[in-house]
Amino acid sequence: MSGSTNTVWHNATVTRAYRERLNGHRSVVLWYTGLSGSGKSTLAHAVEDKLFQLNCRTFVLDGDNVRQGLCSDLGFSVQDRTENIRRIGEAAKLLVESGVIAMTAFISPFRADRQRARSIFPHGDFIEIFCEASLDVCEQRDVKGLYKRARAGEVKEFTGISSPYELPTNPELTVRTGELPLGDCVAQVIEYLQQRDVFRDTDRQR
Numbered sequence: 001m002s003g004s005t006n007t008v009w010h011n012a013t014v015t016r017a018y019r020e021r022l023n024g025h026r027s028v029v030l031w032y033t034g035l036s037g038s039g040k041s042t043l044a045h046a047v048e049d050k051l052f053q054l055n056c057r058t059f060v061l062d063g064d065n066v067r068q069g070l071c072s073d074l075g076f077s078v079q080d081r082t083e084n085i086r087r088i089g090e091a092a093k094l095l096v097e098s099g100v101i102a103m104t105a106f107i108s109p110f111r112a113d114r115q116r117a118r119s120i121f122p123h124g125d126f127i128e129i130f131c132e133a134s135l136d137v138c139e140q141r142d143v144k145g146l147y148k149r150a151r152a153g154e155v156k157e158f159t160g161i162s163s164p165y166e167l168p169t170n171p172e173l174t175v176r177t178g179e180l181p182l183g184d185c186v187a188q189v190i191e192y193l194q195q196r197d198v199f200r201d202t203d204r205q206r
């Protein structure tokens with residue numbers, strides 16, 4: 001999808017660097033990817049809770065929530081999924097420019113779509129987090145009953161059943177959400193962010 005030829009990007013006088021300085025931490029996007037039921041949303045919101053306790057500015061773009069508004073016109077064909085991820089990438093980019101730690105919790109099953117999202121961010125600002133959980137584990141959880149419906153043929157092009165999930169080849173972080181307790185998964189993400197100097201102060205409690 002091409003951009004408008006009748007618009008010019010406006011550079012704000014309040015820059016991202018100013019916002020980061022005010023917030024006391026860097027802004028990045030944490031791009032959680034994995035099968036349905038792998039724990040993406042659960043982990044993203046748990047990490048957000050922890051970051052909030054550490055006085056960080058955050059926002060989670062959740063797959064189901066976004067599809068009720070920004071992407072309510074899209075279905076689940078390959079083309080619509082690609083457009084869904086394109087919009088999310090652009091929304092996350094705006095959030096990063098606003099100085100917050102943005103998190104996206106979407107299956108984003110195709111490598112090309114994830115790479116396209118990565119490509120619109122400056123180097124180092126896009127942190128891909130693979131929520132690793134086997135199909136068996138995700139089906140056992142089946143929180144929304146979608147796997148059962150997909151197996152019955154009621155849900156078309158369902159990732160892992162009738163549509164592929166392309167594993168990340170080189171994610172910044174792999175979290176074994178299918179095996180580890182949630183607290184351990186959260187700690188792994190927080191430790192990684194500290195290692196990357198997204199925030200340095202380990203005593204940011206309110």
